[in-house]
Amino acid sequence: MVPVADTESSSVRPAAHADEPPVADLWPSDVDEVEAASLVRPGADAAERAAEAALRPRTLAEFVGQRVVCDQLSLVLDAARGRGRAPDHLLLAGPPGLGKTTLAMIVAAELGASLRVTSGPAIQHAGDLAAVLSSLEEGEVLFIDEIHRLARAAEELLYVAMEDFRVDVVVGKGAGASAIPLALPPFTVVGATTRAGLLPAPLRDRFGFTAHLDFYDASELVRVLVRSAGLLGVRLADDAAAEIAARSRGTPRIANRLLRRVRDWAEVRGDGTCSLAAARAALEVYEVDVRGLDRLDRAVLDALCRRFGGGPVGLTTLAVTVGEEPETVETVAEPFLVREGFVARTPRGRVATPAAWNHLGLVPPGPSGVLFQ
Ligand SMILES: Nc1ncnc2c1ncn2[C@@H]1O[C@H](COP(=O)(O)OP(=O)(O)OP(=O)(O)O)[C@@H](O)[C@H]1O
Numbered sequence: 443m444v445p446v447a448d449t450e451s452s453s454v455r456p457a458a459h460a461d462e463p464p465v466a467d468l469w470p471s472d473v474d475e476v477e478a479a480s481l482v483r484p485g486a487d488a489a490e491r492a493a494e495a496a497l498r499p500r501t502l503a504e505f506v507g508q509r510v511v512c513d514q515l516s517l518v519l520d521a522a523r524g525r526g527r528a529p530d531h532l533l534l535a536g537p538p539g540l541g542k543t544t545l546a547m548i549v550a551a552e553l554g555a556s557l558r559v560t561s562g563p564a565i566q567h568a569g570d571l572a573a574v575l576s577s578l579e580e581g582e583v584l585f586i587d588e589i590h591r592l593a594r595a596a597e598e599l600l601y602v603a604m605e606d607f608r609v610d611v612v613v614g615k616g617a618g619a620s621a622i623p624l625a626l627p628p629f630t631v632v633g634a635t636t637r638a639g640l641l642p643a644p645l646r647d648r649f650g651f652t653a654h655l656d657f658y659d660a661s662e663l664v665r666v667l668v669r670s671a672g673l674l675g676v677r678l679a680d681d682a683a684a685e686i687a688a689r690s691r692g693t694p695r696i697a698n699r700l701l702r703r704v705r706d707w708a709e710v711r712g713d714g715t716c717s718l719a720a721a722r723a724a725l726e727v728y729e730v731d732v733r734g735l736d737r738l739d740r741a742v743l744d745a746l747c748r749r750f751g752g753g754p755v756g757l758t759t760l761a762v763t764v765g766e767e768p769e770t771v772e773t774v775a776e777p778f779l780v781r782e783g784f785v786a787r788t789p790r791g792r793v794a795t796p797a798a799w800n801h802l803g804l805v806p807p808g809p810s811g812v813l814f815q
């Protein structure tokens with residue numbers, strides 16, 4: 443057994459601020475199982491992804507928000523269309539649920555090109571990728587989701603394909619093996635990643651344009667909700683849309699998910715209309731609070747403030763207190779709490795900010811460290 447120290451997560455890291463990884467890198471998309479337990483986690487399981495298909499905007503004009511990215515993207519696409527050539531390869535980076543897959547589909551649709559879809563984890567060997575590449579037709583868009591999870595050998599094959607439109611097909615084995623170059627027609631790779639920092643530089647450099655998607659503000663989420671309600675045939679009151687948007691963590695996927703649950707409540711216990719009262723009642727049932735925190739998030743804040751006087755407290759201690767694995771607290775609950783300024787990560791451990799105390803209805807400790815509550 444490795445002895446557990448309170449400041450374990452910071453003390454094992456050598457760099458001065460290495461205990462504060464960039465927030466963008468704290469959004470793993472591969473924790474879907476844990477996320478499924480809560481309504482406000484950004485990942486999605488297969489069933490949800492299927493339900494989402496009906497709500498995807500199909501054109502840039504329909505795509506809500508991300509004005510800068512959409513502007514830049516429309517320039518790239520217009521220019522390529524004008525030249526009658528496939529555009530540069532495009533990389534879409536950002537946390538789960540912000541619209542990367544949606545944008546990839548829009549790119550293909552706007553170009554009038556067909557879309558091939560694959561993903562890093564689906565490509566186990568370089569040969570899998572070679573097969574996909576060698577069957578591409580001119581102008582096609584190849585969408586590689588979770589591109590940071592490509593196998594190393596496949597990555598190297600992709601460098602050459604993206605730069606020289608060539609794939610080297612290896613014939614034979616061992617010393618007698620030889621590579622036969624196969625020319626590929628011009629095509630466009632659209633890569634998506636939740637972890638841009640994990641992409642090796644040579645791969646990143648082969649994208650002519652990288653779009654960084656940001657969290658949406660409340661008014662943009664209201665527009666997402668109004669649009670989705672229209673598509674689903676749901677009556678959604680303006681104040682209910684604002685209430686749901688405020689609890690959606692800046693993420694359209696979560697907004698759409700909360701809307702579906704509010705609709706359930708309205709149909710089963712209400713009069714079918716998603717009113718403000720219905721939204722509040724439904725989200726109370728699902729334990730999503732006014733800022734979009736769920737039970738685990740609140741348990742973490744509660745432990746930090748009430749049990750440890752606001753910290754600093756080590757990750758393991760905190761996790762034991764809320765009855766979860768340290769990894770769950772670190773990857774599932776903490777990113778949002780840090781992003782929203784409820785929790786700070788310091789070299790000595792996690793600390794509750796005054797916003798955390800206020801959110802729990804408590805008064806932060808005074809300058810002398812004395813609690814007033
Ligand atoms: N800008 C937007 N306007 C309207 N709806 C959006 C927008 N962005 C995302 N959505 C909706 O949110 C849902 C999730 O979007 P999408 O699947 O594109 O996210 P993602 O970034 O690919 O997530 P992941 O990293 O988990 O694959 C979809 O149903 C989509 O319709």
Ligand SMILES: [Mg+2]
Binds near residue numbers: 542543544587634
């Ligand atoms: Mg996606």
